Amino acid sequence: MAGRAVAVRRWPGIGAAALVAALVLGTLLAVALRAEAGRGLGPSDWAAIRFTLVQSVLSAAISVALAIPVARALSRRRFFGRRVLITLLGAPFILPVIVAVLGLLAVFGRSGILNEALRWLGLPEVQVYGLHGVVLAHVFFNLPLATRLILQGWQQVPAERFRLAAQLGFGPREMWRVIEAPMLLRVVPPAAAVIFAICLSSFAVALTLGGGPKATTVELAIYQAFRFDFDLGRAALLSCVQLVLVGIAALVALKLSGNESFGAGLDRAVRRWDSAGLGRISLDSAVIALAVLFLLLPMSLVVIDGVLGIAKMPAQVWKAAGVSVVVSLGSTALMLAFALPIAIAAAGKSSWLEAIGLFGIASSPLVIGTGLFIVIYPIADPFDFAFPVTALVNAIMALPFALRILVGPTRDVVQGYGRLSLSLGLTGRQWLRIVYLPRMRAPLGFACGLTAALSMGDLGVIALFADPETATLPLQMYRLMGSYRMEAASGAALLLLVLSFGLFWLFDRGGRGHADS
Amino acid sequence: MKYLAFATGMMAATAAVAETPVLTVYTYDSFVSDWGPGPAVEAAFEETCGCDLKLVGAGDGAALLARLKLEGARSDADVVLGLDTSLTGAAAATGLFAPHGQTVTTDVPNPFGEAGSWDDANFLPYDWGYFAFVYDTTKLENAPASFEELAASDVKIVIQDPRSSTPGLGLLLWVKEQYGDGAAAMWEGLADNVVTVTKGWSEAYGLFLEGEADMVLSYTTSPAYHIIAEEDQSKAAAAFPSHYMQIEVAGKLAGTDQPELADQFLSFMVSDGFQSIIPTTNWMYPAFTPAAGVPDAFAAPIAPEQARLIATDKVQAIRDEALAEWLGALSQ
The missing domain is CATH 3.40.190.10 (Periplasmic binding protein-like II)
Structure with a gap:
């Protein structure tokens, strides 16, 4: 394997991963140690584990399966507004859960657009609530992420490969066998593992769209253990189950996906000779149109709802918005501090390091928050740490996405330029500045944008730590909803969407600069 | 200086x-x-x-x-x-x-x-306050006036999960207090009326306002918010023979x-x-x-004699049994 030619040291990455593991496992331990005698896992907990597993596997599999044609279409086509569209498609992923669910139900719900249309046509209505509803919602959230991750795989294929393929007269089948299938094998399993990990800790979405307690997930069981039974031991145990499941998923993904990259290219603009033909053009167009309809229709309903509410928002909302922007920039910086060293180390021999990152998203925010509370409380007032703690936890939650975005391109840089760098004596900081960072602009921008947006929209642990003066925008939105002010809450949701999206856009755009990727 | x-x-x-x-x-x-x-x-x-x-x-x-x-x-x-x-x-x-x-x-x-x-x-x-099912009078005529009528009707309701929500727990105790050993059967009767169960009150009320259900579990005072703050007279709380407090x-x-x-x-x-x-x-x-x-x-829709409550020292034991019945009836 070419992984040996690394111009940078591995220990900062291992250190950063150890810190992440310590935070996740340490908070879990803190909760477990604080527990009084509980009742252990009961039959209902096992039912929750089974359901969680089924819905996460289905959601991850369907998300990536649908993302492949969408990414392929987007990679083959160049059209006006393509870049805007790629950015816009990321929107569902960064919305607060409840807002996205309301948007989704406005389309698929009992009185949604779909059923109105079916009624009008005299056809039987469709029922969204059930396992299929849970999967539908998770695909809605994660299809954009899967698409971006897989699209990135296509973009990493050097332009020279396509040129060579065209010269050799590759048809679609050869193209698939020689270029696309190996690329997908490298990109898809880890992407599926990340989505599996997100769906594992789903709670409100699964319950609401699952239609009742048969859709009880592990996260809900943790919630119950914590606030209904105050059985901290069981909460910690259930959180362990989440970590074990994600550990297994990460191992499977690592096993399935190869490490080999396509080698370095000359950074020529990619031209595709395999995209002509009426059949392929109409297929790609149809796929893109369907994805846009599925993802952007619920979003536009959220926007329309929100416009009416903007005027009704109390002043506190604007203050909370400012707080949220600061916290989200803080978590972006923290994410970089963790993700860059881990990505560089994982690009070499230590590819298992990426798996550590997954722990952050799979572990219950309630357990991490409570653990941090237990740890901080004896030394200081947890309220004083509301912002740093929220920024830190949000950074850890975003870490797996960031790593997934960064590890592949980092590996390409390390494998493609490692030897040349070493022979030129470029190491350490110089290597970072001259070789690594310039080649990583686009993935770094995407990772930062995603982290900033996620951190904006995430309720996270702030709910455990916030006092009235220190609410973030999502928390403020929930408070508005909690006191009947649904219209003002829709306004706040729109503001949240605009801000998250703005941050995402700025970073993503800044990263891609002038390159036509 | x-x-x-x-x-x-x-x-x-x-x-x-x-x-x-x-x-x-x-x-x-x-x-x-x-x-x-x-x-x-x-x-x-x-x-x-x-x-x-x-x-x-x-x-x-x-x-x-x-x-x-x-x-x-x-x-x-x-x-x-x-x-x-x-x-x-x-x-x-x-x-x-x-x-x-x-x-x-x-x-x-x-x-x-x-x-x-x-x-x-x-x-x-x-x-x-009293827990009650709130509905939109312009959309639902003849709102059910008891759990029996609700179970027999095809009126759709959205409720909260008792494991994560206070009103959800209130409804659980309401049914248990009123029906005792018959609570499980009542939940089985209500199961096909329940559109979905949400994490908290906000989600449920939001779904109701979006038209996903005909009624939502809330409070008898909820319509007062719409009347006073929004000058909207269309919301009402269905009066049942008794209400949990x-x-x-x-x-x-x-x-x-x-x-x-x-x-x-x-x-x-x-x-x-x-x-x-x-x-x-x-x-x-x-x-x-x-x-x-x-x-x-x-104005309270019911007289104080119709108020129901489980004594605080008995709640702990009753709610675990009631939860098991609720889970059993709604998980099928």
Whole structure:
């Protein structure tokens, strides 16, 4: 394997991963140690584990399966507004859960657009609530992420490969066998593992769209253990189950996906000779149109709802918005501090390091928050740490996405330029500045944008730590909803969407600069 | 010199602030928001107490209790405001609370004893309400008037999960109290009416307003919000033969370093100054009707004899059994 030619040291990455593991496992331990005698896992907990597993596997599999044609279409086509569209498609992923669910139900719900249309046509209505509803919602959230991750795989294929393929007269089948299938094998399993990990800790979405307690997930069981039974031991145990499941998923993904990259290219603009033909053009167009309809229709309903509410928002909302922007920039910086060293180390021999990152998203925010509370409380007032703690936890939650975005391109840089760098004596900081960072602009921008947006929209642990003066925008939105002010809450949701999206856009755009990727 | 004078002034000011005693009250989130009772309560109490009232929001009632258990006797809280009668049994069992030592006559219906009497030694009530199914009168004619009628109808409802939501737990106890051993059968009858179950009240109410269900589990006072704040007369609460109550209470912590101020706050809480703020900010009935009365929109749809409640010391045992029945009936 070419992984040996690394111009940078591995220990900062291992250190950063150890810190992440310590935070996740340490908070879990803190909760477990604080527990009084509980009742252990009961039959209902096992039912929750089974359901969680089924819905996460289905959601991850369907998300990536649908993302492949969408990414392929987007990679083959160049059209006006393509870049805007790629950015816009990321929107569902960064919305607060409840807002996205309301948007989704406005389309698929009992009185949604779909059923109105079916009624009008005299056809039987469709029922969204059930396992299929849970999967539908998770695909809605994660299809954009899967698409971006897989699209990135296509973009990493050097332009020279396509040129060579065209010269050799590759048809679609050869193209698939020689270029696309190996690329997908490298990109898809880890992407599926990340989505599996997100769906594992789903709670409100699964319950609401699952239609009742048969859709009880592990996260809900943790919630119950914590606030209904105050059985901290069981909460910690259930959180362990989440970590074990994600550990297994990460191992499977690592096993399935190869490490080999396509080698370095000359950074020529990619031209595709395999995209002509009426059949392929109409297929790609149809796929893109369907994805846009599925993802952007619920979003536009959220926007329309929100416009009416903007005027009704109390002043506190604007203050909370400012707080949220600061916290989200803080978590972006923290994410970089963790993700860059881990990505560089994982690009070499230590590819298992990426798996550590997954722990952050799979572990219950309630357990991490409570653990941090237990740890901080004896030394200081947890309220004083509301912002740093929220920024830190949000950074850890975003870490797996960031790593997934960064590890592949980092590996390409390390494998493609490692030897040349070493022979030129470029190491350490110089290597970072001259070789690594310039080649990583686009993935770094995407990772930062995603982290900033996620951190904006995430309720996270702030709910455990916030006092009235220190609410973030999502928390403020929930408070508005909690006191009947649904219209003002829709306004706040729109503001949240605009801000998250703005941050995402700025970073993503800044990263891609002038390159036509 | 100017800077020195400024610095001295600042230090004097800081010292003055430091001497003002601080009363820390833990409560739920919606109490402390700008549009909740918090700001008005704080201003009114600080006028007379010569203190700084610090309201700290911590999730909802159940999260509040979990928070207290985590902090234990070292808690900074002097008063906890926002537990309800399904939590007070567990709260009293922690031993963290001190008796309030007050005798009050309340306007909260009392299903157990003499009207107006209040016999919880640790907690004092500040507001209360009836759980009820709220619907839109322009969309649903002939709203069901009992659980039996609801179960027999094809009216769709959205409810909250008792494991994560206070109203959800209220409904669980309501059905259990009314039907006892027949509660499981009642839930089986209701199962096909339940569109979905949500994590909390906000999600359920949001779904209802979006038209996903004909009725939502909320409070009899919910229509009052729409009438007063939105001038929307279309929402109503379905009157059932009996309604389960939620009584919200506050208590003083045994470990408080401000016992006098805490007592003073509890006395203020049961007075007109506090009680008149409650109806149009917390959208519940005040526990002690203020001299000015309550807005007309708050007219209770039922008589106090129809109020139902499970005694606080029995809630713990009953809710676990009721939860198992609920899970069994709705998981099929």
